[in-house]
């Protein structure tokens with residue numbers, strides 16, 4: 477029997493029963509409710525809103541947020557497994573969940589006042605509300621410290637002015653976590669949908685992540701209450717602490733996309749006949765399958781161990797950079813190799829390959845580009861920053 481759904485080093489055996497069970501539940505959800513609809517949404521450039529409530533019911537949002545706030549109270553490895561299974565379906569679905577869990581629920585839980593936590597976290601966990609995270613600006617992507625969106629304190633609250641760009645879930649969001657400079661220092665704010673002076677127009681014509689909504693956030697004298705600032709956290713370590721969570725999840729998610737491309741390649745190459753034999757009989761094709769399996773296995777071990785370190789509190793952001801950088805690169809190379817193995821059929825929507833490949837081009841860029849993560853690790857090695 478050919479090896480599919482690869483777990484070559486039996487990482488599954490290292491998981492607890494609960495971790496395995498969550499993985500199986502999300503896998504079934506993806507098989508039964510995502511895969512049958514995703515291609516149609518991708519072609520139409522729409523996000524499947526119907527899955528939001530289902531994700532809430534299944535406990536997919538805020539898996540690591542404490543149960544008292546409506547979260548799952550689960551560990552980081554479980555969160556990683558959820559991401560892996562979702563991205564086996566589509567990176568856009570995993571994106572929506574990454575943003576909701578790591579970039580919206582996490583900072584609200586860590587940094588918002590108690591009333592806002594109690595108001596928003598249960599709604600975000602159940603899927604009754606959707607959130608987004610606004611850090612990137614038109615002129616400040618890799619260098620968010622240069623942001624020009626400002627907040628000014630008034631008698632009754634804060635007034636925001638500026639614009640964010642490339643914001644996942646922006647148009648759909650009921651609550652936006654927004655980073656802006658107050659007296660020159662980066663601070664976090666919560667902006668509710670419908671606040672006068674706030675709009676979130678959708679960005680169109682993407683060739684990647686087409687089943688995900690990407691938006692601008694525009695603030696024109698947008699006044700928010702005094703309560704809606706994160707009171708304690710100051711500077712870039714606020715947003716970066718959220719990125720650590722999301723980058724960790726992406727390192728797992730990319731493995732799911734790679735596994736889908738590998739599975740399709742094994743199935744295709746063992747059934748496609750050329751020169752009177754399945755193409756899997758040819759050494760060059762086997763070499764490609766071996767490369768994919770080998771890289772997937774290394775990536776699985778990297779993310780698994782990182783997850784255990786995260787839960788033990790011994791992880792460092794630079795280690796997250798290594799996992800995000802490696803695993804997304806690996807997945808993109810798997811998608812490209814899979815496309816090659818599928819020949820002309822590889823470009824058809826009948827197979828998930830091109831969708832994963834196009835999606836992974838965005839995943840390689842967001843949450844810190846591949847090269848920015850190279851520089852983060854380079855800085856760690858040498859203690860010499862090479863960003864400027």
Ligand code: TGC
Nearest residue numbers: 571574611618620621644711712713716717793842843844
């Ligand atoms: P730098 O001077 O190095 O640091 C500023 C402050 O931040 C602290 N810090 C961190 N804290 C926690 N975790 C980390 N990973 C941290 N990295 C840095 C640092 O200690 C310092 O703290 P303090 O208290 O001393 O002020 O910052 P820099 O401006 O030189 O930036 C360095 C660089 C380039 C690595 C950073 O800017 C970077 O990572 N750029 C990439 C930007 C990025 O990742 N943007 C992501 C936007 S969100 C997104 O893409 C969502 S996609 C969602 C989806 O659909 O899935």
Ligand code: FAD
Nearest residue numbers: 609610611612617618642643644838841842843845847863
């Ligand atoms: P730039 O920073 O302009 O980089 C362009 C190129 O220059 C890259 O190759 C980069 O590696 C390279 N480069 C830049 N600086 C250096 C350097 N110092 N040394 C060497 N090379 C360098 N952001 C959010 O805040 N919230 C979201 O929800 C969100 N969702 C996104 C969804 C999608 C689909 C996409 C595509 C992006 C999203 N982003 C989001 C934005 C994302 O984080 C940025 O695109 C990313 O940080 C890179 O910024 P940039 O696109 O402006 O590229």
